[in-house]
Amino acid sequence: MTVASTPHEESRPLSKDETTRLRRKIDFHVLPMLFIIYVVAFLDRGNISNALTMSMPEELGLTSQQPNIALAIFFVPYIVFEIPSNILMKRLTPHLWLSLCTVGFGVVMLAQGFIHNYGGLVTTRFFLGLFEAGIFPGSFYLISFWYRQEESQKRFTLYFCSVILASAFSGLLASAIAKMDGVRGLSNWRWIFILEGILTAVVGIASFFFVSDFPDEAKWLSDRERRHVLEMTDANHTAAAGASVTRRDLVAFFKEPKNYLGPIMYFSVVVPVYSFAYFTPTIVKTLGYSVVQTQLHSVPPFAAAFGLCLVLAYISDRTGNHLFCLQFSSAILVTGLAILMTTYGHFSAQYAGICLVCMGAFSAGATVICWYIMNLDGHKNRIIGSGWMISIGNTGGL
DSSP states (O other), X not given: OXXXXXXXXXXXXXXXXXXXXXXXXXXXXXHHHHHHHHHXXXXXXXXXXXXXXXXXXHHHTOOTTHHHHHHHHTHHHHHHTHHHHHHHHHHHOHHXXXXXXXXXXXXXXXXXXXXXXXXXXXXXHHHXXXXXXXHHHHHHHHHTTTSOXXXXXXHHHHHHHHHHHHXXXXXXXXXXXXXXXXXXGOOHHHHHHHHHHHHHHHHHHHHHHHOOOOTTTOTTSOHHHHHHHHHHHTOOHHHHTTOOOOHHHHHHHHTOTHHHHHHHHHHXXXXXXXXXXXXXHHHHHTTTOXXXXXXXXXXXXXXHHHHHXXXXXXHHHHHOOHHHHXXXXXXXXXXXXXXXXXXXXXXXXXXXXXXXXXXXXXXXHHHHHHHHHTTSOHHHHHHHHHHHHHHHHHGGGO
């Protein structure tokens, strides 16, 4: 015979074991789908770097700075629509908004496989940036309301590692697709866009069902669990849940000097991050490798970065010292750049420099984002702040 829970039991605080189980439940419901979405998003954004090492420039007649312009045009809508996208996500709920964005850039990626000139490339890159604008800041904004500050760095880093996994997997995937040259009369670089576009659209459809909403909206939480999460994160969910961002909120936000320092720090990290995401295959190719070897040798630097990110995330949450982790990452980054600037004709040293730059840049990026966003209070500040940080940071991509 089962006994119904009493109001007293419903209001009883969670035990230590129940809290541990709840944290695992949150990890399972919140992180995996967001991780997968950004893996495909970064694959779609960066796969042009692999295509440029194939026959794409010749077939489209790209000359001079046209490849770089095509890379850069992505960031124009991506930068402009970060904050508006966060506002829309709050109004429409995360599972609806993020799924719409993901299906959108999947369709654009598929279309990029059938372009025939420079104009088509620029157009598809522009719309790719438009649909992807809300994914990265929106995901960080969402994650920030599910965890306490002292346990957030591991989760932010795990999500940020989707960038690393996508960068590494892009090389492996491109090396396999490179062998499809001529299949159904299409060049191998077209198959990169077509296959990854189809994959992205499928992920977008799945995300409608599997992306979690904010704690006060999540249907998979019991009332007791929801109350615990809101108390645990101390994030003023209910107070700001229905409020929209006003001009007064924007003015108040931009009056704070600290709200400029975080984005500047992230900008400094994003420059080398995107340099590597876009140009590692090209850099490795200049060392004399074939197309397939180039893609494969692009993977180890990202694997090393993944390992360092996880180690520093554990140290950061354990000690609460974000500054040390950021300084350590920056030192590795500067060392790698120094090696690349001063070493010529020595493959081992140059390749070590590539690995160090990749490790330092990616691990610093995860630390900066968590440190800044988790110090913003409430929905309004995090709507503006996460979009503002990613927006300014991504001007580094230009």
